Amino acid sequence: MDLEAISAKIRAFRDEREWAQFHNPKDMAIAISIEASELLEHFLWKSPEELDARISEKREEIEEEIADIGIYLTELADNLGIDLLAAMEKKIEKNALKYPAQRVKGSSKKYNEYSDESEGGEP
Ligand SMILES: [Mg+2]
Structure with a gap:
């Protein structure tokens, strides 16, 4: 799936729920920051030596946070007409x-x- 196709899928998901009214640039930027913080939370208080084990244990959850960031980022760029x-x-x-x-x-x-x-x- 390419970026245009994933953008269309994100738009459809949003529009089916009538959420475009909430997705202004400020709140989208806040959402990106919150999702980035959720990603960071997986690594909080972990020593460099503990990181590999943490990533293995929480791989699926970490993947989901990365996806959340990507989804909001892709939608924000799309909303602003940024390629x-x-x-x-x-x-x-x-x-x-x-x-x-x-x-x-x-x-x-x-x-x-x-x-x-x-x-x-x-x-
Ligand atoms: Mg999340």
Whole structure:
């Protein structure tokens, strides 16, 4: 199933329930944040060593939270007339300029934490 087909399915699900009236951009953004928090809850207080076991034990529930985020995100983009795949592709290209591989490889620093003498674009 591609993004257009899943968008149509989400729209049909929403419209059958007459929920479009509640799905304004603010509440959709809040819903995305709440679902992201539900995902985070699975990892709360877990040490790095405990994470793999947690993911195995709760895989289905974690998958559902990821799906919830994806559903709300897809609907929000659809409602706003944003082509989600094109927007993601554009942002990846922007991130590639912000984080040139030769400059940031193996580092988790933010783009503005690299020193000026490093290769690549300016921070
Ligand atoms: Mg959820």
